[in-house]
Amino acid sequence: MSTATVPPLNGSVGASSSQRRPVARFLQDEIQDGHLHPYMNGHSNGNGADSDSQLSDSGSTTSSTANGSRLRRPAMSRKASSPMAPTFMVSAPGKVIVYGEHAVVHGKAAMAAAISLRSYLLVTTLSKSQRTITLNFRDLGLKHTWDIDALPWDVFHRADKKKFYYSLVTSLDDELVEALEPHLKDVSIDIPEEQRKPHVRSALAFLYLFCSLGSPQSPGAIYTLRSTIPTGAGLGSSASVCVCLSSALLLQIRTLAGPHPDQPPDEAETQIERINRWAFVGELCIHGNPSGVDNTVSAGGKAVFFKRTDYEKPPTVISLPTFPELPLLIVDTQQTRSTATEVAKVLSLKKAHPVVTESILDSIDQVTCSACQLIETPDFDGTSDETMSHFGTLIRLNHGLLVSLGVSHPRLERIRELVDYADVGWTKLTGAGGGGCAMTLLRPDAKPEVIQELKDKLASEGFNKYETTLGGDGIGVLYPAVLRNGSDEEGGEEIDQQKFEEAEGHIGIEQLVGVGFHEKREGWKFWKRAAA
Ligand SMILES: Nc1ncnc2c1ncn2[C@@H]1O[C@H](COP(=O)(O)OP(=O)(O)O)[C@@H](O)[C@H]1O
Numbered sequence: 001m002s003t004a005t006v007p008p009l010n011g012s013v014g015a016s017s018s019q020r021r022p023v024a025r026f027l028q029d030e031i032q033d034g035h036l037h038p039y040m041n042g043h044s045n046g047n048g049a050d051s052d053s054q055l056s057d058s059g060s061t062t063s064s065t066a067n068g069s070r071l072r073r074p075a076m077s078r079k080a081s082s083p084m085a086p087t088f089m090v091s092a093p094g095k096v097i098v099y100g101e102h103a104v105v106h107g108k109a110a111m112a113a114a115i116s117l118r119s120y121l122l123v124t125t126l127s128k129s130q131r132t133i134t135l136n137f138r139d140l141g142l143k144h145t146w147d148i149d150a151l152p153w154d155v156f157h158r159a160d161k162k163k164f165y166y167s168l169v170t171s172l173d174d175e176l177v178e179a180l181e182p183h184l185k186d187v188s189i190d191i192p193e194e195q196r197k198p199h200v201r202s203a204l205a206f207l208y209l210f211c212s213l214g215s216p217q218s219p220g221a222i223y224t225l226r227s228t229i230p231t232g233a234g235l236g237s238s239a240s241v242c243v244c245l246s247s248a249l250l251l252q253i254r255t256l257a258g259p260h261p262d263q264p265p266d267e268a269e270t271q272i273e274r275i276n277r278w279a280f281v282g283e284l285c286i287h288g289n290p291s292g293v294d295n296t297v298s299a300g301g302k303a304v305f306f307k308r309t310d311y312e313k314p315p316t317v318i319s320l321p322t323f324p325e326l327p328l329l330i331v332d333t334q335q336t337r338s339t340a341t342e343v344a345k346v347l348s349l350k351k352a353h354p355v356v357t358e359s360i361l362d363s364i365d366q367v368t369c370s371a372c373q374l375i376e377t378p379d380f381d382g383t384s385d386e387t388m389s390h391f392g393t394l395i396r397l398n399h400g401l402l403v404s405l406g407v408s409h410p411r412l413e414r415i416r417e418l419v420d421y422a423d424v425g426w427t428k429l430t431g432a433g434g435g436g437c438a439m440t441l442l443r444p445d446a447k448p449e450v451i452q453e454l455k456d457k458l459a460s461e462g463f464n465k466y467e468t469t470l471g472g473d474g475i476g477v478l479y480p481a482v483l484r485n486g487s488d489e490e491g492g493e494e495i496d497q498q499k500f501e502e503a504e505g506h507i508g509i510e511q512l513v514g515v516g517f518h519e520k521r522e523g524w525k526f527w528k529r530a531a532a
């Protein structure tokens with residue numbers, strides 16, 4: 001077990017209110033730099049802190065710390081010119097929350113695991129003369145280009161605002177959001193307002209990260225995203241997109257070490273943490289009030305116990321290397337909903353009925369902690385009937401509590417009803433609910449023909465099912481974007497903008513670049529969380 005801090009697993013930690021988000025407060029952590037990304041060879045100084053700072057007369061650079069004081073540090077020689085970075089890719093998984101969604105927003109525990117559905121981001125660097133960045137969220141139909149020089153660098157780089165690649169940002173800065181607003185007004189201007197909102201939020205997430213981590217000297221680039229995770233279905237699509245954006249931008253400013261196969265686990269953990277911190281900022285832009293569990297499991301992969309009682313501090317994250325590969329059936333209601341709306345519903349229930357709601361959230365906490373205690377018993381056998389039945393009962397209890405919170409949906413209840421009727425397992429909604437997906441833990445003794453009958457019935461009623469395995473890798477890098485792919489091209493097949501855009505559907509994406517179902521695909525490298 002690898003732990004950031006050790007929490008009591010008895011569910012007794014006091015509730016922390018998430019209704020109030022602290023005014024922007026940024027804690028500079030003690031992580032020391034010193035690991036430059038080995039692949040990168042550009043001209044920024046590699047600390048991501050002041051790549052636009054001027055060389056001073058004395059030959060040292062001046063930069064501002066988070067608290068506004070000025071630091072002088074030895075000059076680093078700059079190259080007169082730098083080669084263009086090659087096209088590269090990053091990829092991050094979606095997740096299922098096995099226990100604890102919604103409660104986790106209110107300071108309770110959750111358990112979540114990465115899945116094999118993933119997002120893929122291709123970064124194409126432009127020639128020096130092209131001073132633009134393009135966000136190409138192809139699945140959403142969002143494509144927008146900004147002039148780098150026109151972005152509000154003056155505000156983002158002001159001494160009292162400037163953040164660093166290692167900063168812990170726990171809330172959005174209103175003034176920074178305001179400074180970006182003029183740059184968002186033309187985004188997807190031609191589509192209806194309801195559809196446009198998620199586009200604007202996605203663009204805000206991208207620009208907020210770009211302006212926080214980049215500089216006026218950042219190279220022009222095209223950021224093209226494709227995903228095999230259904231959008232807004234409770235499988236963590238937004239977090240995986242934010243993890244991709246955060247890691248790509250941190251790689252571009254050369255503040256990440258690795259990934260490489262013999263990287264010490266604690267060093268890998270530091271990189272995952274840096275990526276995760278900025279992914280959380282992206283989630284703040286998209287959701288408003290995320291707990292951080294989605295981006296945490298997406299960044300680090302496998303499975304985690306997660307709890308955040310104080311939003312101004314990092315959460316407690318316990319890696320669960322013995323998390324079993326549960327036989328899960330994930331069924332999509334195809335009913336769209338937004339996480340932000342479902343989270344807001346629970347918040348208003350809590351306002352109207354504070355005592356009752358708090359006790360439901362506490363019960364969910366106990367459910368999660370009971371599952372965690374079981375996993376941590378020394379002779380834990382993830383495949384035994386006893387374990388399955390314990391997990392299953394907790395899944396049923398968790399769903400009932402979520403229904404009480406008002407975040408289920410008739411279509412989710414229909415899935416549960418069909419599974420209960422077939423008597424093949426235990427079902428709960430996963431993610432924000434209000435539609436989205438249900439997960440069923442299948443009984444080990446369930447007859448294959450009965451499961452097949454159930455799947456047919458679900459399909460005939462318009463439900464979609466996902467084949468996915470639990471507990472895969474977190475963020476991965478393909479640098480440069482070249483894969484073997486059995487092609488004749490010398491040195492491998494180059495993944496360029498056009499090929500990536502033209503890959504057909506989820507199968508085409510998987511075939512071209514996918515690591516979801518080919519964990520060992522040559523070229524892709526992953527930061528691995530410490531396992532013990
Ligand atoms: N394929 C995608 N391409 C770009 N952005 C995406 C994609 N899928 C999801 N997103 C982002 O995530 C948001 C959906 O987030 P959310 O409602 O929380 O759903 P989920 O439960 O899947 O995380 C979208 O509005 C968009 O900002």
Ligand SMILES: C[C@@](O)(CCOP(=O)(O)O)CC(=O)O
Pocket residue numbers: 097100101102103104105233234235236237238289290291292293294339343430431432433436
């Ligand atoms: C409801 C919640 O607990 C999970 C939301 O998951 P998703 O966005 O539906 O994948 C919210 C959160 O943890 O931020």
